[in-house]
Amino acid sequence: MGRLDGRVCVVTGAGRGIGAAIAKRLAAEGAAVVVNDLGVNVDGTGQDQGPAAQVVEEIRKAGGTAVANFDNVADHEAAENIIRTALNEFGRLDVLINVAGILRDRMVFNMTEEEWDAVIAVHLKGTFNTTKFASIYWRTAREGHYRLINFTSVSGLHGAAGQPNYAAAKMGIVGFTYSCANALARYGVTSNCISPAAATRMTATIPQTRPGGAPTIREDDPRMSPDNIAIPVVYIASKESDWLNGRIVHVRGYDIALYNTPEIIRQITSREPWTVDDCFRMMEQVFRPAVEGRPAFPPAAQPQQQQEQPAQA
Secondary structure, eight states, X not given: OOTTTTOXXXXXXXXXXXXXXXXXXXXXXXXXXXXXXXXXXXXXXXXXXXXXXXXXXXHHXXXXXXXXXXXXXXXXXXXXXXXHHXXXXXXXXXXXXXXXXXXXXXXXXXOOHHHHHHHHIIIIIHHHHHHHHHHHHHHHHOOSOEEEXXXXXXXXXXXXXXXXXXXXXXXXXXXXXXXXXXXHXXXXXXXXXXXXXXXXXXXXXXXXXXXXXXXXXXXXXXGGOTHHHHHHXXXXXXXXXXXXXXXXXXXXXXXXXXXXXXXXXXXXXXXXXXXXXXXXXXXXXIIHHHHTTSOSSOTTOOOXXXXXXXXXX
């Protein structure tokens, strides 16, 4: 018996890297999987049905159930067909996992409009497109235990300097996921984000020495295998995760971390309209000590609570 027996999952961007690892693990746990991938290069150019077809073949050879879909998540009508594939092939949809993405890296002062638009279209619009059509089904079906799992990134959460388009899209996905968590819970849907760190063909293109970039990721480090990202995704995709909604889970190597939800840390209040002088004085007095000398996003922030899994005998 697998953890996901009887569940139907759609995974976008599942032809390679993290998406492929997730699709294979879901199938190994008993899920029927729609493997979606347009088969583009890292920058979004070209098309190739080979990667998605190969993942499906591997799943089937291992005894799993999967079908391929080659539609473009950035195309609104095509995204409907991705969801329709699950309904037509398997009769239902329990889990939507939005992994598909591209890179067009450039510093903000050098970035072209086309480089901005292309990344926003795949990541942010693509996540909306598939989610819209999945939510239409979930709203009607009303059977519960549905899962929306979107992919964000430390590039957005920590502000990668050379990825303003990617960072904006990935933080946009966080806000979108928060909205879905509030809107879709009544229909039995939980909506969460994964922030992954793994060695993929995308991370291989990123200069590791760039200020504000992601921590170094070595391809030969087993901790950086995309397979490690798939394990907590399986849990969130399961029926057992009903309690988790509107959260960001970070996965790096063998570490799984829960991000906090943004909250006010300090506040100043006046009984009457603020004067400029009073605002200057109080913001300096109250807010400045909370941030001065501290990085906005520590690159290696330590978790408040950490618990290790006991070693197996």
